[in-house]
Amino acid sequence: MMPLLTTKGLSRHFGGLRAVDGVDFALMPGEIRAIIGPNGAGKTTFVSLLSGRIRPSSGAILFDGADITDMPAYRRVRLGVAYTFQITSVFANLTAFDNVALPVQRTLTDGRSKGQVRSGVMAALERTGLADRAGTLAAHLSYGHQRLLEVAMGLALKPRLLILDEPTQGLADSEIDNFVVLVREIAKNATVLLIEHNMPVVMQLADRITVFNSGKILAEGTPEQIRANTEVQDAYLGATHG
Amino acid sequence: MRDASPAKIYALHVGVIALLFALNFVLPDYHQGLFARIMALAVFAMGYNLLFGYVGLLSLGHAMFFSAGLYGAGLTVYHLGWGVAEAFIAGIACGALLALVIGLLALRTSGVAFMIVTMMFAQVFYLLILYFAAWTGGDQGLVVQQAARTLNLDGAPLDLTNPTVRYMSALALFAVVLIATLAVVRSRFGRVLVAVRENEERTKMLGYDTVANKLAAVVLSGTICAASGAAYALLFGYIGSSFASVQYSILPLLWVLLGGAATTLGPLIGTLFMYYVTDITSGFTSAYLLIVGVALILLVLFAPKGILGSIRQRWLGWLP
Numbered sequence: 106m107m108p109l110l111t112t113k114g115l116s117r118h119f120g121g122l123r124a125v126d127g128v129d130f131a132l133m134p135g136e137i138r139a140i141i142g143p144n145g146a147g148k149t150t151f152v153s154l155l156s157g158r159i160r161p162s163s164g165a166i167l168f169d170g171a172d173i174t175d176m177p178a179y180r181r182v183r184l185g186v187a188y189t190f191q192i193t194s195v196f197a198n199l200t201a202f203d204n205v206a207l208p209v210q211r212t213l214t215d216g217r218s219k220g221q222v223r224s225g226v227m228a229a230l231e232r233t234g235l236a237d238r239a240g241t242l243a244a245h246l247s248y249g250h251q252r253l254l255e256v257a258m259g260l261a262l263k264p265r266l267l268i269l270d271e272p273t274q275g276l277a278d279s280e281i282d283n284f285v286v287l288v289r290e291i292a293k294n295a296t297v298l299l300i301e302h303n304m305p306v307v308m309q310l311a312d313r314i315t316v317f318n319s320g321k322i323l324a325e326g327t328p329e330q331i332r333a334n335t336e337v338q339d340a341y342l343g344a345t346h347g
Numbered sequence: 348m349r350d351a352s353p354a355k356i357y358a359l360h361v362g363v364i365a366l367l368f369a370l371n372f373v374l375p376d377y378h379q380g381l382f383a384r385i386m387a388l389a390v391f392a393m394g395y396n397l398l399f400g401y402v403g404l405l406s407l408g409h410a411m412f413f414s415a416g417l418y419g420a421g422l423t424v425y426h427l428g429w430g431v432a433e434a435f436i437a438g439i440a441c442g443a444l445l446a447l448v449i450g451l452l453a454l455r456t457s458g459v460a461f462m463i464v465t466m467m468f469a470q471v472f473y474l475l476i477l478y479f480a481a482w483t484g485g486d487q488g489l490v491v492q493q494a495a496r497t498l499n500l501d502g503a504p505l506d507l508t509n510p511t512v513r514y515m516s517a518l519a520l521f522a523v524v525l526i527a528t529l530a531v532v533r534s535r536f537g538r539v540l541v542a543v544r545e546n547e548e549r550t551k552m553l554g555y556d557t558v559a560n561k562l563a564a565v566v567l568s569g570t571i572c573a574a575s576g577a578a579y580a581l582l583f584g585y586i587g588s589s590f591a592s593v594q595y596s597i598l599p600l601l602w603v604l605l606g607g608a609a610t611t612l613g614p615l616i617g618t619l620f621m622y623y624v625t626d627i628t629s630g631f632t633s634a635y636l637l638i639v640g641v642a643l644i645l646l647v648l649f650a651p652k653g654i655l656g657s658i659r660q661r662w663l664g665w666l667p
Contacts, residue, residue: 156552177551177556178552179552179555180554180556182552182553183554188552190552194548195549196542196545196549197545198545199541199545206538207539207542207555211554211555
């Protein structure tokens with residue numbers, strides 16, 4: 106099977122800092138992949154390169170066989186690469202409805218979905234449990250609901266690849282359980298790449314895990330393999346082994 | 348746009364137009380003339396509001412779009428003897444073309460740099476008008492003769508210098524632009540413009556080419572302002588370089604801030620308010636600008652979102 110997304114020697118340097126350093130990475134269609142690693146390992150920079158928010162210093166990115174290295178972010182979104190932000194960045198002064206209407210009308214304009222804006226918006230809000238808050242300003246939603254709104258916006262883009270940057274940060278335990286169910290649901294139609302610090306969530310969700318350290322891939326494998334990998338334990342899980 | 352029922356919103360806007368229509372028959376002559384002027388200039392404010400209020404782009408050069416319309420219409424009548432309708436279209440076309448060129452250049456910047464760049468281009472435009480005084484009349488301006496300001500509709504001449512015809516012409520333009528802006532801000536395009544204002548980076552990550560959307564907004568805004576300028580030249584018969592000066596870039600900003608940025612009816616209310624405060628106070632004292640200044644300061648202190656913006660915030664959340 107051909108990978109949905111491939112990177113070849115992908116690098117991004119900030120001055121002397123090699124935030125992402127020659128990464129070769131492949132993601133299979135339909136999988137849920139988690140990226141873990143200590144702070145400053147280059148995880149967010151890496152997914153920002155994939156989404157097009159920042160440009161690589163060198164290397165190439167292929168999506169569905171096409172080279173998208175030099176493609177602006179908005180055009181990658183139209184191809185089906187959606188990105189949800191680490192720091193919640195919903196449109197605070199717009200209603201939840203209008204927040205989701207923006208991605209819905211995008212897919213309608215691109216011909217990637219059919220129907221009315223309203224029905225598309227309500228479907229996305231219902232999937233994330235926000236339907237009864239459609240008319241609320243995003244700024245007036247609780248933090249957990251704002252994170253869910255962020256996910257609803259990602260979903261409404263009908264992504265083929267959904268990149269979630271620390272989606273459970275700041276969520277209550279009960280909200281995290283719902284979130285795990287939601288991601289499984291999303292993964293039926295899309296490939297999911299998530300950066301996550303919450304290890305129970307990673308172990309429950311991920312088909313495979315990629316471990317970053319100092320801008321490079323340190324290890325990659327199933328949750329069991331990663332759990333058993335002593336190098337990873339040294340770099341990241343730290344104290345758990347003697 | 349909370350709980351917005353389209354019927355209610357359109358009823359309100361049609362109601363305002365109907366009220367302005369009725370006022371033609373009750374206003375004394377002096378105020379009828381003033382209202383015609385206010386409606387023509389409110390179109391300028393609405394064009395400015397589209398860019399400033401909805402997209403969040405603060406331009407300090409919109410006088411050039413207004414005067415592109417003013418001179419585009421006025422000079423074709425004055426020098427080429429064009430009819431009123433052709434001249435009006437020429438004025439609008441000049442403004443649209445200028446807005447496209449200025450937009451392509453100025454949108455390479457944002458924030459304070461955008462303000463400076465637009466202001467700079469407007470100054471160039473102003474100086475060009477003075478430089479080509481042989482055609483433009485320079486700082487003296489030109490008076491478009493009464494005889495040239497007649498609209499021929501299938502042999503039925505409409506004299507634009509007649510107070511009622513002038514009032515109705517200004518109202519017709521105002522009504523078209525008001526309904527058009529309302530339709531734009533309620534459309535998908537309008538939603539994207541607001542998203543750009545709120546968070547441009549995020550809007551890009553939802554698949555929108557924000558630069559293309561901003562350019563479309565600059566052209567639309569410039570075209571509306573040019574329509575206002577063209578109408579002004581044809582209805583009031585005077586074209587002068589003062590309309591291209593920096594003062595006329597700042598006035599629409601003040602009108603919009605007063606009335607309420609990003610409200611469809613705010614530009615009318617702001618223009619009306621400013622005109623009447625100036626008009627009334629200048630009857631009492633020569634220091635009327637001081638009173639205008641005090642009024643502005645009070646408004647900024649107690650209603651920073653403008654008259655209609657504050658009303659929307661407190662009571663009428665559904666106002667577009």
